[in-house]
Each structure stands twice: as C-alpha cells, then as structure tokens.
Amino acid sequence: MAMMENLFLQSLSTTSLLFTIGILLASLVFFWSYDRQRKEPPGPRSLPLLGNLLDLKSPHCTLYELSKKYGAIFTIHLGPQKVVVLAGYKVVKQALISDAxxxxxxxxxxxxxxxxxxxxFANGDSWRKMKNFAMTSLKDFGMGKKASEEKIIEESQHLMEVFKEKDGKPFDTTQPVRFAVSNVISNIVYGNRFEYDDPDFRSMVERACKNTELMGCASVQLYNLFPWLFHWLGARKQMMKNSRASRRQMTKLIKGLQDTLNPQMGRGLVDSFLARKIHFEASGIMNSHFNEExxxxxxxxxxxxxxxxxxxxLRYGLLLMAKYPQIQDQVQEELSRVVGSRQVLVADRKSLPYSNAVIHEVQRVISVVPKTAHCTSRDVIFQGFFIKKGTTxxxxxxxxxHDEEEWEKPNSFHPAHFLDKEGKFRKRDAFLPFSAGPRVCIGESLARTELFLFFTTLLQHFRFTPPPGVKEDELDLTLVGSFSRNPLPQELCAISRV
Ligand code: HEM
Structure with a gap:
C-alpha cells in the first residue's frame, strides 16, 4: 500500500513538474513575443532631465539628420519628454491618416x-463641431465658390496698387503681401476687408505673425518643456501680451457684428456662428459648443x-522669381501666351501648367509648416514598433x-517635379504641405486659389528683380522659424511690365 502511495506521489510530482515547466515555457514565449511587440523605436542615448536637447540646435533639420541614422521612426528625449519622430513620405502619410x-x-x-x-489646438467633440462648421462656412463664404475668386481678384488689385506706387524702386514685400492675404480671410470671417493703413488691422496682422514666429523660438520651446522653470522668459510674456490685445480687438469686432446681426443676411462666418448659437439657445440646447469662447x-x-x-x-515665390530669372521668363511667357492682358481666372489653371508647377514647387521648397505634433490616443503598434498611449x-x-526617394532633385528649386514629359501638370503623392488625414488643413483649397491668383496676377503685371547693384545669386533664400518658416525680410524691385 505504502509502495503504491509512493508511486502515485512520484508520478504526481513528475506530472506537476512537467506542468510547471510547461507553464514556465509558455510564459517565456508569451513575454518574449509581448516584449518584441512592445519594442519601442530606437534613438540616441539621452542625458537625465536634458534628454537630447544639447544635440538639437536647429530642431527640424537635426531631427531629419537623426532619421538618417536611426530610421524613419525613432525616439528622442526633449528634456524629460519622450517623443517619437516620423520622417519620410511613406511613414508620415501612413500615421497622419490613422485615427490613433x-x-x-x-x-x-x-x-x-x-x-x-x-x-x-482643440480635441474631441468640440474640435469636430468647430472644424465641420468652419469648413461649411469657408465653402459658403469663400472656397469653391465664385465669391472667393472675386474676393481674391479684388484684393490682388489693391496689392498691385501698392506695388505700382513703389515705381520700380526696391521695397520689402512682407507687409503688403501679409495685408492682402489677411484681407481674404478677414472678408470670409467678418464679411469685410480693411484698408492697409488701418492701424487696428495692421496691429492685428503684425501680432498674429509675431506670435506665430515666437511660438517656434527656442525660449518658448524651452518653457514648454520646463514650464515651472522658464515662465519668466520675455518671449512668453510678449506672446501673452499680444494675445490679450488680439482677443480684445477681435471681441470688439465680433460685438459690432452681433449688434448689427440680421439672420437673413449672413455677412460672413461670424454671422453664421451667431445665428447657430441663437438657434441652439432658443432650442434649449446648452452644450452645442457654439459658445463665445x-x-x-x-x-x-x-x-x-x-x-x-x-x-x-507667396513672398518666397516672388523671391525665387527674382533669383531665377529664366524660370520667371517661362512663367511670363506662358501667361502672355495663354491669358494675355485680361484678368487671370481660376479656370485658367488647367491651361497654365508651367505656372501651376512653379507654385507647387515654391510650396515644396519652402515647406512652410515644417513639422506638426500630435499624440497617440491609444497604445499603437506602428511599423512593428510599440508607441504608448499619450506619446507625442x-x-x-x-x-x-524633401524625401530623396520621392523627388528627383529634393534640394533644388526644380518646377519640372510637377510636369510630365509633355509639359502637362503632374500631381505628386509626396506633396503634403497641408498635412493629411483627420487633422488636414481646412484652408487648403482657399490657400491654393490665393497662391494661384495672387502669384499669376503679380507676374502678369510686374518683373521681379534684385535691387540695383545686387546680383541674383546674392539674394538670400534662407528660411527662418521652426513653427512656420519665413523668408528673411529682403528688398526686391517690382518693375511694371505694362
Ligand atoms: C499655404 C498655406 C497653408 C499651409 C501650407 C497650411 C498647412 C497646414 C498644416 C500643415 C496644418 C497642420 C495639420 C496637422 O496638424 O496635421 C494646418 C492646419 C490648419 N490650417 Fe492650414 N495651411 C495653410 C493655409 C491655411 C488657411 C488659408 C487657413 C484658413 C482658412 C488654414 C487653417 C487651418 C486650420 C484651422 C488648421 C487646423 C486643422 C485641424 O487641426 O483640424 N490654413 N494647415
């Protein structure tokens, strides 16, 4: 009996041993494959607290350089913050179009x-409602309608007046071009344009551009990483001051529209918003997101x-024309042949493939919004790498x-990127200046119409050259700013062609 018990106990311990080993092996396989799935993107070694900040001097250039070493998906530490960087057309596009x-x-x-x-910078339901509303209003009051074409043509006439007044003498195009472009969106939003010498309008434009510039400056980026340490920095204070003034000014403009609102006669986007707000309030719907803020x-x-x-x-386009006179010759030859002296219209775009290619190439080389930052809304496995929920x-x-695998001459100004062998306009997949996916720019269609009409109308009427005594190759194509990129202020001559 005792022997039987022993045998039974022995076989039991052998079974449980085998069982335990089996469980252990299964767990090992599970953790090994789980660990492989959680493999995070590679990246440079980082210092405690500072991360890789010391390595990064010019943020987007250096990040691009790092992508050549660590691959299209890599991890970097910006101070204490772990960030995943995506580079190259294929990877960037794939992530942009994903909801995650x-x-x-x-x-x-x-x-x-x-x-x-x-x-x-909004998220969730409020962002979705405001984005849909703004897209509908942009269609109603601007994009895709004859109205936007008329507004831009009217504004280009005002801009040309300023250029004509300069009488071929050198001047910086920054302010008049900003005022003209700003008036197009003002017309859509408020229902009216402003005079270029209106001090309120000038200060509104100047503050908006200044804050965009400061948003990308080193000290504000430092504040974003260490807010408890750098809140006293001047650039941040300047941004706060500008923002308070712009809010006051825009609140006043909105109040003026509210006081004269006639729901039957929508003047612009603000009127549409106010009409919806009134409608929701009258229906007792208080959480519609159509509120003052x-x-x-x-x-x-x-x-x-x-x-x-x-x-x-647009300014970079004019600078590039002055820098490359042969390209300017070709644009002007095409405009003279196809349009002559009448007003250029959106419908002419199809018959102006070279001018259209030049505008696209200007957008490609300036890459005016060089980078954008989103967060993951859940844990994601992307291209074999694990990215945790909430990662920037x-x-x-x-x-x-500028992807070397997509563009024949990524670092040159080469309008042929957008032309086929017969000289017809050719779309390119890697052309992503407006981003893509759920966060795509809502102003894409408006901006494309503006760039086309302003650029062609100006080139139809003016020859752009460097100031006397300055050679074409002395014009400086350097771009500054990391949130959005700007050409350096520089003087050009606009010599009348007619
Ligand atoms: C050449 C002109 C323009 C370029 C290159 C451009 C580019 C961009 C880019 C890259 C984004 C970021 C998308 C992202 O985060 O993934 C964006 C967002 C946005 N853009 Fe533009 N944009 C231009 C003109 C405009 C204009 C004219 C308007 C106004 C009508 C506009 C309104 C917006 C808005 C509201 C967003 C936020 C969209 C969102 O977060 O859902 N943009 N734009």
Missing amino acids: FSVKEVVPIINDLKLTQGII NLLVTVLNLFTAGTDTTSST VIYLLSSAL
Whole structure:
C-alpha cells in the first residue's frame, strides 16, 4: 500500500513538474513575443532631465539628420519628454491618416494663451463641431465658390496698387503681401476687408505673425518643456501680451457684428456662428459648443493660420522669381501666351501648367509648416514598433517634401517635379504641405486659389528683380522659424511690365 502511495506521489510530482515547466515555457514565449511587440523605436542615448536637447540646435533639420541614422521612426528625449519622430513620405502619410494619431498635442504655452478651444489646438467633440462648421462656412463664404475668386481678384488689385506706387524702386514685400492675404480671410470671417493703413488691422496682422514666429523660438520651446522653470522668459510674456490685445480687438469686432446681426443676411462666418448659437439657445440646447469662447478662438485660429502660411509662401515665390530669372521668363511667357492682358481666372489653371508647377514647387521648397505634433490616443503598434498611449508624435512634414526617394532633385528649386514629359501638370503623392488625414488643413483649397491668383496676377503685371547693384545669386533664400518658416525680410524691385 505504502509502495503504491509512493508511486502515485512520484508520478504526481513528475506530472506537476512537467506542468510547471510547461507553464514556465509558455510564459517565456508569451513575454518574449509581448516584449518584441512592445519594442519601442530606437534613438540616441539621452542625458537625465536634458534628454537630447544639447544635440538639437536647429530642431527640424537635426531631427531629419537623426532619421538618417536611426530610421524613419525613432525616439528622442526633449528634456524629460519622450517623443517619437516620423520622417519620410511613406511613414508620415501612413500615421497622419490613422485615427490613433490625430489628437493634437497641447503644450503649456497653448494653455496659457487659452487656445485649447477653436480648431487648431482643440480635441474631441468640440474640435469636430468647430472644424465641420468652419469648413461649411469657408465653402459658403469663400472656397469653391465664385465669391472667393472675386474676393481674391479684388484684393490682388489693391496689392498691385501698392506695388505700382513703389515705381520700380526696391521695397520689402512682407507687409503688403501679409495685408492682402489677411484681407481674404478677414472678408470670409467678418464679411469685410480693411484698408492697409488701418492701424487696428495692421496691429492685428503684425501680432498674429509675431506670435506665430515666437511660438517656434527656442525660449518658448524651452518653457514648454520646463514650464515651472522658464515662465519668466520675455518671449512668453510678449506672446501673452499680444494675445490679450488680439482677443480684445477681435471681441470688439465680433460685438459690432452681433449688434448689427440680421439672420437673413449672413455677412460672413461670424454671422453664421451667431445665428447657430441663437438657434441652439432658443432650442434649449446648452452644450452645442457654439459658445463665445469657441467663436473667439476659431476666429483667432483662422486669422492666424490664414495669414502667415499663405503670405510667406507667396513672398518666397516672388523671391525665387527674382533669383531665377529664366524660370520667371517661362512663367511670363506662358501667361502672355495663354491669358494675355485680361484678368487671370481660376479656370485658367488647367491651361497654365508651367505656372501651376512653379507654385507647387515654391510650396515644396519652402515647406512652410515644417513639422506638426500630435499624440497617440491609444497604445499603437506602428511599423512593428510599440508607441504608448499619450506619446507625442512629431511629423516631419518637410521630410516628405524633401524625401530623396520621392523627388528627383529634393534640394533644388526644380518646377519640372510637377510636369510630365509633355509639359502637362503632374500631381505628386509626396506633396503634403497641408498635412493629411483627420487633422488636414481646412484652408487648403482657399490657400491654393490665393497662391494661384495672387502669384499669376503679380507676374502678369510686374518683373521681379534684385535691387540695383545686387546680383541674383546674392539674394538670400534662407528660411527662418521652426513653427512656420519665413523668408528673411529682403528688398526686391517690382518693375511694371505694362
Ligand atoms: C499655404 C498655406 C497653408 C499651409 C501650407 C497650411 C498647412 C497646414 C498644416 C500643415 C496644418 C497642420 C495639420 C496637422 O496638424 O496635421 C494646418 C492646419 C490648419 N490650417 Fe492650414 N495651411 C495653410 C493655409 C491655411 C488657411 C488659408 C487657413 C484658413 C482658412 C488654414 C487653417 C487651418 C486650420 C484651422 C488648421 C487646423 C486643422 C485641424 O487641426 O483640424 N490654413 N494647415
């Protein structure tokens, strides 16, 4: 009996031993494969607290350089913050169109400036409602309609007046181009344009552009990483001051529209918003997101995003024409042949493939919004790498526009990128200046129409050259700014062709 018990106990312990080993092996396989799945993107070694900050001098350039070493997806530490960087057309596009990457990153300065409502830095239901509303209003009052063409043509006449007054003498194009572009979005938002010498308008434009510039400056980026340490920095204070003044000014403009509102006669986006707000309140719907703060921040967003990007691109286009006179010759030859002296219209775009290619190439080389940052809304496995929920993901949009695998001459100004062998306009997949996916720019169609009409109308009437005594190759193509890129202020001559 005792022997039987022994045998039984022995076989039991052998079974449980085998069972335990089996469990152990299964757990090992599970953890090994789980660990492989959780493999994070590689990246450079980092210092405690500072991370890789010392390695980064010019943020987007250096990040692009690092992508050549660590691959299209890599991890970097910006101070204490772990960030995943995506580079190159294929990877950037794949992530942009995924829902898991569409939450906008909200850094401390955005909270300070109270910009978490509206569209650009908003998230969730409020963002969705405001984005849909703004897209509908842009269609109703601007884009895709004859109205936007007429507004831009009218504004280009005002801009040409300023250029004509300079009488061929050297001048900096920055201000008049900004005012003209800003008036297009102002017309859509408020229902009216402003005179270029209106001091309120001038200061509104100047503050919007200044804050965009400061948003990308080193000290504000440092504040975003260490807010408890660097809140006293001058650039942040200047941004807060500008923001308070712009809010006051825009609140006054909105109040003026509110006092004279006639729901039957929508003058612009603000009127549409106010009409909806009244409708929701009358229906007892209090959480519609159509509230005063959302209106103010949406207007601020559209004014800023609609001014700086488009005007910098247009100015860079004029500078490139002065720098490359043979390319300017070809644009002007095409305009004279196809359009002659009448007003250029949007419908002419199809018959102006070379001019259209030049405008696209200007957008490609300036890459005016070089990068954008979102967060992951859940744990994601992306291209074999694990990215934890809430991780900041930086997209190097400029790396798609300069991707060596996509563009024949990524670092040159080469309009043929957008032309086929017969000289017809050719679309390119890697052309992503407006981003893509859920966070795509809502002003794309408006900006493209503006760039086309302003650029061709100006080139039809003026020859752009360097100031007397300055050679073409002395013109400086350097771009400054890391949030949005701007050509350096520089004088050009606009010599009348007619
Ligand atoms: C050349 C001109 C322009 C360029 C290159 C440009 C580019 C961009 C880019 C790259 C984004 C970021 C998307 C992202 O985070 O993934 C963006 C967002 C945005 N843009 Fe533009 N933009 C231009 C003109 C405009 C204009 C004229 C308007 C106004 C009508 C505008 C309004 C916006 C808004 C509201 C957003 C936020 C969209 C969102 O977060 O859902 N942009 N733009």
